[in-house]
Amino acid sequence: MSERPSLEEFTAAARAWLAERYPVAAADTGKRRFVWGEGSDEIRVFAEPDPSSEADAVDAIRAWRAGLWEAGYGWITGPTEYGGAGLPAAYQRAFEQVSRQFDVPGDASLTIGLGMIAPTILQHGTEEQKQRYLPALYRGEKIACQLFSEPGAGSDLASISTRAVRDGDVWRISGQKVWTSGAHLSDIGEIICRTSPEPRHKNLTAFLVDMHAPGVTVRPLRQMTGGAAFNEVFLDDVVVPDTDRLGEVGEGWTIAITTLANERNSLGSSSFGGVGILSTDRLAGLVRHQGLDDDPAVRQQFGEVVSHLRAARYVNEVVGAQARAGRPPGAEIGLSKIALSDNLRRLGDFVSELLGPEVAADTGEWGTYAWSSLVLGAPGFRLGGGTDEILKNTVAQRVLGLPRPS
Amino acid sequence: MTAELVPSEDERALAETVRDVLTDLSPIAQVRADFDSEAGYAATAWKALAGDVGLCGLLVPEQHGGLGLSWSAANVVHHELGRALYPGPFLATSLATTALLAAGAEAAVPSVAAGETVATVALADRRGNWTGEGVTATESGGAWRLTGRRWHVIAGSAADLVVVLARTPAGDALFVVEPGAAGRTSAPMTGMDLTRRLATLDLAETPATLLGEPGGAAPLLAVVGRHLRLALAAEAAGGLDWCAGTCVEYAKTRQQFGRIIGSYQAVAHACVELYGAARSAHAAARWAAVAAENGAGEADLASHVAALRAGEDYRVQTEAGVHLLGGIGFTWEHDMHLYYRRARAAGTLVGGAAAHRLAVADLAGL
């Protein structure tokens, strides 16, 4: 067993490793600086590249992950028995910090697998499942999606109707899932199915389904932005071995709750959105470009929006510090996702006012119509991962102890 | 040692001590009794907090008789005082102390730090602007005299020592006016916030000691302003904490149409928003206090963000709180309106929301 490196040694080694493989980002302190007119002006709320470039992007991400895994950075906090490095969370944060100084592909299409599904497997999976799936996920070999919502069951997840029927050593799954982000790229899916006539919450079971298995059909579903980051997934008598059942029969609700909690943790605190949706520099650049930086009303609006963005960041940092001090957030983390949704709306409203017709129709000018993706994408952020209403219900009941609506 | 976002054990112990003293000596019944008293606060609680706990010396270095603590400790103290709507002159005294220390006028500090001298700052004109205009400072033979009026002076009637903003021929400067100085009078202003009294201060050829240089007010005001923003943000977080707890409890017990009102989604979601506001006000106030203590580049910006967001949440959510409680919330006997009053009045002490928004724009590089 090798000795644990100090945080400084670890960080220095990580920096050297990154420097050998990736170009330095246009950054001095790990924060990308914004220069008007330079580079891509792309803004996106959801990763929805066009299909031709998506395949290349996914290859690059897989290669990035494979390299990380090889070097011991693939799962820094993971248990060593599943290939993790077994280091404290501070090492993970240090690695993320240095990696921001380089132009790395990042985890984009893997975030559901790494942020939501892998932790669920770690918590509820069998030994064999952990061995089989965890390294594969962190290595970038397998991409995962979350097969929960159905046409008839979104917020009310417990009322799903996709069925799994036991048949000896296997289960046969039939039904339809919808709005499944990244299903078109995925190798496995965490699926919640109905397995018995027991009452609600006791009749569900979770499985890991092979997305390439016969009977699985994935149809990209266009979202209102025009892109297709989510899908319809049809399951027609899909065979899943019992060894891919996640948790006990009838325990699917608990498994789903774990995954949703992971989702809320990763959504509220995500620094998401590609190049600079939340960048103050970019926003100030736009105000200046529009020649409105001397307008006192615009300066006030800018101050208001920036204060909301900062305040949300402060909350996330305090939550992070509390978690490190041994008090991880509970259901109230949903409030951070709501805050982010609110901030996307505020930003969209502010830039729309700055841009006027230039956000409604493309004049061809850099950095202007690009904001239309934010305006079109923001409403979806308020839905995915639990709507505002559902998140507030959860906080009311679990954090404040208010009675369920009767 | 750098301050942490999660309060240290010492800070938590300090907060608990303050809360215990407030629970014992300044419960809300006492706060209400204090409205009608002459000083506006009771001597017993003040003696315990200022003398025994040593709050007035919180930010004062040990060599000047203080506890030598910093912004992050002040953060937890202001939170508790705001939660209990403590009416004593702690905020006033600590602002004056900050001005004195920033100006290097340590001689006056020990008796303030010991809680023997109540101090305040008198900076505002009638509209609340921090400007020397309205008080003229004249010098003759090295001695300064001040003439004019300051408005909205926190604890102005109770204060012994006052730090006054006045206009010299070289520009605005801060002065110290001693207790009992000639020509100095004060009159209480009738005010919305019953738990924090404001007063006017009249000066007529009143002898005063210059702090720093004539025309040198700006850097001192910057420090005092930041202190006030951090304090009010923390107070707002504490007040919101009380409001959330009170309204959630009510929503769990009050019944209408045969149901607990908290089972109505509109009521439950209003409670969640109140709770969320308390959570984010706390985080913003804490983050800004820690940034100030650690000398972070974003410290000034963060203090404006905290004052703006916590202040706005306090204002909006205390109104929501009155509403959640129904008619009882609008009744004098219920304490909710005391918080609503505090929120409305406190926001005006630091320049108001528009000033913060403009400051954020400046500091964020627009």
Ligand SMILES: Cc1cc2nc3c(=O)[nH]c(=O)nc-3n(C[C@H](O)[C@H](O)[C@H](O)COP(=O)(O)OP(=O)(O)OC[C@H]3O[C@@H](n4cnc5c(N)ncnc54)[C@H](O)[C@@H]3O)c2cc1C
């Ligand atoms: C961009 C995006 C990505 C997504 N990705 C995934 C994915 O990867 N995997 C997956 O499984 N799903 C995914 N979803 C689906 C998402 O989880 C659901 O859309 C969401 O849970 C809402 O369900 P629904 O669409 O059926 O709306 P409904 O549940 O029908 O809700 C309709 C409206 O009614 C409100 N409502 C419903 N119930 C209540 C209640 N009890 N109280 C108050 N209001 C209520 C809702 O808030 C909403 O406003 C995604 C959705 C989006 C938009």
